[in-house]
Amino acid sequence: MDARSRLSRALGTPRLFLRHANRLYHRRCGLRSHDTAGDDPFDADWDTLVLLDGCRYDTFARRADLPGTLERRRSPAASTVEFLRAAVDGRDLRDTVYVTANPQLRQHDDVEANFHTVVDVWREDGWDDETGTVLPETMTAYAREAARDYPEKRLVVHYMQPHYPFVEADTTFDKGHLDGSVGGENVWNRLLAGDVDVAPDEVRRFYAENLDRALPHVAALLDALDGRTVVTADHGNMLGERSFPIPFREWGHPRGIYTDELVAVPWLVVEGDERRTITRGEQTADGEREGERADDAVVRERLRDLGYAE
Structure with a gap:
């Protein structure tokens, strides 16, 4: 989205100006690019890191019935690209394979990702056209295959849920961007503007049920x-709670705003029977950014389907 489009959208939605003011506060007027008080997930001891996109700690704690020890951690980011910049950019991750349903890494050339290899599940064969996302069962199948193919590498498995679209919900307000009927605007900004005739409690229910949709497949992977x-x-993810310091009702996961709802995330540790022996290999062609263009038509289409307007 170019500067003129952003300005036009902000003029039509005054709360976007309030969001920007809150962002200036949280980012110290641009002095920090992410939440420097957040924890570094890649500095922790694990063989597999499962990322649930946009998953709040409180919702996970209420809905998840997975084995292991759960605690609350603080993410260094309020959006996926901010997470990649804070936790991945410039890091030596040649001992790690990134299996992802989210196209953001391929969109942003400023993120130097040095994984051993990247498995873009969202490309043609992993994408579900009907729902406009990567289904969690697809992610689990790809992650299991990666574990077999790379037995001496750490895995990062990035599921798309509970990020919308709401897979099981018989709804249209979260899927109108698929056919262009809402002009490509995402659900959260439409809720912010009051353009969606859905009760806030219903949206919160759909969000929680989208997490429910993924959890059995996460359990199968474990x-x-x-x-x-x-x-x-x-x-x-914010679900209508009041932002800070300007206390308007916020929706979604706007980058650069570090309220509890946006940075409090689950940290569930599941101990397996035997640790993997991890080795650092050379970066494969799939792990490099070379040849992956920021204007790749497939990347743009997937991001549109997932409602990334910013």
Whole structure:
């Protein structure tokens, strides 16, 4: 989205100006690019890191019935790209394979990702056209295959849920961007503007049920993996709570705003029977950014389907 489009959108939605003011506060007027008080997930001891996109700690604690020890951690980010910049950019991750349903890494050339390899599940064969996302069962299948193919590498498995679209919900307000009927604007900004005729409690229910949709497939992955697995999130999500310091009702996961709802994430440690022996290999062609263009048509289409307007 270019500067003129952003300005036009902000003029039509005054709360976007309030959001920007809150962002200036949280980012110290641009002095920090992410939440420097957040924990570094890649500095922890694990063999597999499962990321649930946009998963709040409180929702996970209420809904998840997975084995392991759960605690609350603080993400360094309020959005996926901010997470990648804070936790991945410039890091030597040649001992790690990134299996992802989220196209953000391929969109942002400023993130130097040095994984051993990247498995982009969202490309043609992993994408579900009907729902406009990567289904969690697809992610689990790809992650199990990666564990077999790379037995001496750490895995990062990035599920798309509970990020919308709400897979099981018989709804249209979260899927109108798929056919262009809402002009590509995402659900959260439409809720912010008051353009969605859905009760806030219903939206919260759909969000929680979208997490429910993923959890059995996460459980199946835990059963299939050796070693220590951590289930966490890249960031949280606001569901109509009041932001800070300007206390308007906020929706979604706007980057640069570090309320509890946006940075409090689960940290579930699941101990396996046997730790994997991890080795650092050379970066494969799939792990490099070379040849992956920021204007890749597939990347743009997937991001549109997932409602990334910013």
